[in-house]
Amino acid sequence: MSFTHEHDLFRDSVRAFVAAEIAPHVNAWDEAQGFPRELYRRAAHVGLLGLGYPEAYGGTPADGWFRLVATEEIARAGSGGLMASLFSHNIGLPPIIAHGSAVLKQRVIPAVLAGEKIAALAITEPGGGSDVARLRCSARRDGGDWVIDGEKTFITSGMRADWITLAVRTGGPGAAGISLIAVPGDTPGLERHALAKMGWWCSDTAQLRFNHCRVPADHLIGDENAGFRIVMENFNGERLLMSAGANAFAQVCFDEALDWARQRRTFGASLVEHQAIRHKLMDMQMRISSTRAWLHALVQRHEDGDTGPQWVAELCLLKNHATQTMQFCADQAVQILGGMGYMRGTKSERVYREVKVMMIGGGAEEIMKELAARQLGL
Ligand SMILES: Cc1cc2nc3c(=O)[nH]c(=O)nc-3n(C[C@H](O)[C@H](O)[C@H](O)COP(=O)(O)OP(=O)(O)OC[C@H]3O[C@@H](n4cnc5c(N)ncnc54)[C@H](O)[C@@H]3O)c2cc1C
Numbered sequence: 001m002s003f004t005h006e007h008d009l010f011r012d013s014v015r016a017f018v019a020a021e022i023a024p025h026v027n028a029w030d031e032a033q034g035f036p037r038e039l040y041r042r043a044a045h046v047g048l049l050g051l052g053y054p055e056a057y058g059g060t061p062a063d064g065w066f067r068l069v070a071t072e073e074i075a076r077a078g079s080g081g082l083m084a085s086l087f088s089h090n091i092g093l094p095p096i097i098a099h100g101s102a103v104l105k106q107r108v109i110p111a112v113l114a115g116e117k118i119a120a121l122a123i124t125e126p127g128g129g130s131d132v133a134r135l136r137c138s139a140r141r142d143g144g145d146w147v148i149d150g151e152k153t154f155i156t157s158g159m160r161a162d163w164i165t166l167a168v169r170t171g172g173p174g175a176a177g178i179s180l181i182a183v184p185g186d187t188p189g190l191e192r193h194a195l196a197k198m199g200w201w202c203s204d205t206a207q208l209r210f211n212h213c214r215v216p217a218d219h220l221i222g223d224e225n226a227g228f229r230i231v232m233e234n235f236n237g238e239r240l241l242m243s244a245g246a247n248a249f250a251q252v253c254f255d256e257a258l259d260w261a262r263q264r265r266t267f268g269a270s271l272v273e274h275q276a277i278r279h280k281l282m283d284m285q286m287r288i289s290s291t292r293a294w295l296h297a298l299v300q301r302h303e304d305g306d307t308g309p310q311w312v313a314e315l316c317l318l319k320n321h322a323t324q325t326m327q328f329c330a331d332q333a334v335q336i337l338g339g340m341g342y343m344r345g346t347k348s349e350r351v352y353r354e355v356k357v358m359m360i361g362g363g364a365e366e367i368m369k370e371l372a373a374r375q376l377g378l
Helices: 005-032 038-045 064-075 080-086 094-099 102-113 227-263 275-303 309-342 347-360 365-375
Strands: 119-122 138-142 145-156 163-169 178-184 190-194 205-216
Touching: 005 038, 005 064, 005 080, 038 080, 064 080, 064 227, 064 275, 080 227, 080 347, 094 102, 094 178, 094 227, 119 145, 138 163, 145 163, 145 178, 163 227, 178 205, 178 227, 227 275, 227 309, 227 347, 275 309, 309 347, 309 365
Parallel strands: 119 163
Antiparallel strands: 138 145, 145 205, 163 178, 190 205
């Protein structure tokens, strides 16, 4: 398959939503280091938050192509920070959907998909993020509760999340001692501190400290000490969406650079008439097209049920390829825009600052290569 008429209609509706509700505000939201909570409700209203989730919880079942369309269209606003925070539930909820109890699902999911509550995922710790198997934040059983102690860092939507899907150590050392617990944001003992960063300004990013936080025992997601596998499964979905987002932001840079190159004149000709500039644009196009072809192939294979080692390996490499495409295109676009590309308010300037987090978050480049090599039996 690929895109059908339904996908095209959906694309039109998301494009209209982004043009009306997001694009005009992203510069101001970035400068203000936040966007209105109300946007979650509006995004839910047009079906964006519930896309691909079961109807029973207020979602709209949809194939991977719809999610790809949504990602491409939201990227048009040129803000990765907006995308990361508005859709942080796409990394926070899947473990609960796949492994939570029926009661927990009802407690958490409908309100998040309705845009009334915000969900986040907290894996990374001050001591390290890549080596998930060594995480230290702990939870121990005390009567009918889990008691949680420890720290998490760099958590997207961490400041205002109402639900935090938290990775904790409930057992011995290593991957076999990790569990996931859904922690309500108003749990006594939870401290949050906002972190300042290079890009993604309108996205809140937090350090979290859990001081003897008590959470009901039935908030465990899946079996005790079976969390590591769930975390790894969850990364696959995140990496596919990040790859789609990275290529979409590369396209945003291309579009802005081409537009500029057509309007701007130097030495008696428009920029695009200068061969060196046309070649930059073609170098961008070449990377975007090849990334898109690979992305589409992996989406199709996923739709066909292929999530085997070869698919996972290619996904890891695609994430690297897509973020490198984004980096290259942001760099070229800023160059084509000249001084204007260095000014706040152009999309390329923002994407240039935002690309690094795409190369680090959701599994850093080096880790992606290691994981791919292992999946391929090297
Ligand atoms: C803006 C932002 C938002 C984020 N949002 C979230 C979130 O919502 N939830 C969450 O849990 N985390 C989040 N993260 C954290 C992110 O996932 C981690 O930063 C990432 O996994 C890397 O972990 P680290 O920063 O601890 O780096 P480290 O693990 O300390 O690694 C540092 C560097 O060394 C490299 N490295 C590590 N081990 C090896 C090795 N064996 N061989 C070669 N190189 C190696 C890494 O690739 C990396 O480049 C976010 C990060 C940022 C910046």
